[in-house]
Amino acid sequence: MSAFNFKDTNTTLVHICCSVDSHHFLTQLLQKYPEKNFCGYFYNPNIHPYEEYKMRLDDVRRSCQRLGIPLVEGKYDDKEWLENAKGMENEPEKGIRCSYCFDYRLKSSAKIAKELKCVEFTTTLLASPMKTQNELYTQGTKIAQQYSLNFLPIDVRSNGGTQIQSKIAKEENLYRQNYCGCIFGLSKQREQSKKMPFELFSSLSLPKDSSTLPKIRIKNFKTREELEKNNTKYKMIRQKVLAYRILKGLLRVESVVIPSFICSYSYLKKPLKSEIEFWHNNIGYAQKEGAIFILFDSIKEQIKYDSFESLLKNGLDEKIQLSLRLKFSDNGLFTSPIVIIKDKFYGSFMLEIDAISQDEIFESFIVV
Incomplete structure (x- = not known):
């Protein structure tokens, strides 16, 4: 953490939830605020299982490198997150569990922003169509004030922003996850689709590096890493298996x-x-x-x-x-x-x- 010290600079800490949201979000920040410096902060202890967390972190790291944005990785304190989520397991998406999750990550973002001598912070959760912008604006501002910081509100969804985000994600070959992150949301989303949460199933008949769906994805995306390392042109396709x-x-x-x-x-x-x-x-x-x-x-x-x-x-x-x-x-x-x-x-x-x-x-x- 000590390697990042932005004292006396106009630096904004950007809480990042995933590469699909962050790549477009950071691009917009760089364009709209050329006078500012930005630092990414990946903090998502809600993401389950760990291999899915690792897959998203790796993709965010790649995205930030491509954009020239430094990245700080937060602690994966999933047990503490789960402990505080007790009693909210069956709440619907965009309900009180999601509000708790937003605040949990925003408070950590504000704390880290203060430690790194940043002047403000914001979050790529604002880019997600699954989240309520007004709630994030309100809570972000409230939490920022508690730490004597500013919260930077930015709307990247209006005027076709969501469609542009999707287009960029495809062009940049980003990993597109199929659920928000937490085990409760995953179970609900799978239930609505009349499917089992296979992300949580480990196969005894497969090798350890491909025993779960997230592990398979990590393994698959290593191919992308090697192709880019060797400057080999490729296309990413999505296949149903x-x-x-x-x-x-x-x-x-x-x-x-x-x-x-x-x-x-x-x-x-x-x-x-x-x-x-x-x-x-x-x-x-x-x-x-x-x-x-x-x-x-x-x-x-x-x-x-x-x-x-x-x-x-x-x-x-x-x-x-x-x-x-x-x-x-x-x-x-x-x-x-x-x-x-x-x-x-x-x-x-x-x-x-x-x-x-x-x-x-x-x-x-x-x-x-």
Whole structure:
């Protein structure tokens, strides 16, 4: 924090919530107030989960670098934010929980602005169509006065500003999040869309760096980072994919639980009681539901694991899981269970799979 000291300069601290709001907002500030200096302050302990927070922070950092704006990262005190939000979990968007969240972040912004010797502060929340500008003007001014500061009100939404913001976000290849930030808002928004909050689901069958939706996005955006680092021209596109999460998977042979790895897009409506019909080329074919059992040793080179235990512990890349699945049908996506096991077995078994899937949007980067 000590590296940023703007004493005796006309500096405005700008609280930043996300790159989509901040890039246009900061551009407007630079144009309208060329005599002022600006410093960004990313403070959003409301954002959940942490990986989503990290994704947004990384994108804001990139945005500020492109605009030549220094950036201070605030503390991710999510536990304190949640503790103070007790009793407001079910409040609607733009209700008292949102007001609490605004004030929480604005008070921190004012405090940091004072510490950095800034003369005023403002917030990119003013750019969000999900927020009430008048409330932000009123609360921002009130909080600024408590710290002997000014609050800079600016309207970047009127006269087509929101449309311009969207256009800039696309041109700058910014990350566009699909919910405001907090776990409560996420759950409500997903509920209204009749979807599960997949951001909160961790997959046991995928590697740690892609076990959640935010982690997948962080991984995907590293491609953008590398392309820009190498000055490679690209286009960012948004793709709809069917995301899969297994909630429960269990294989019993003669009442004994057998360690197993259940591949993505394996579905059963109810527990399957069946028998192995035959084995061929280290693949066991069940009598029912088209279930398939693959011996680990027969594919360990393909999946690049030396031991079955490593597979169970570390998960398997989605591309590899899909490549295994695509071998078994030419008539669409094969959704029968594919189970990787260590040793061959015969006779009856019971297989339980409780899984859900839904469409999600991910960014992809195309070299042009």
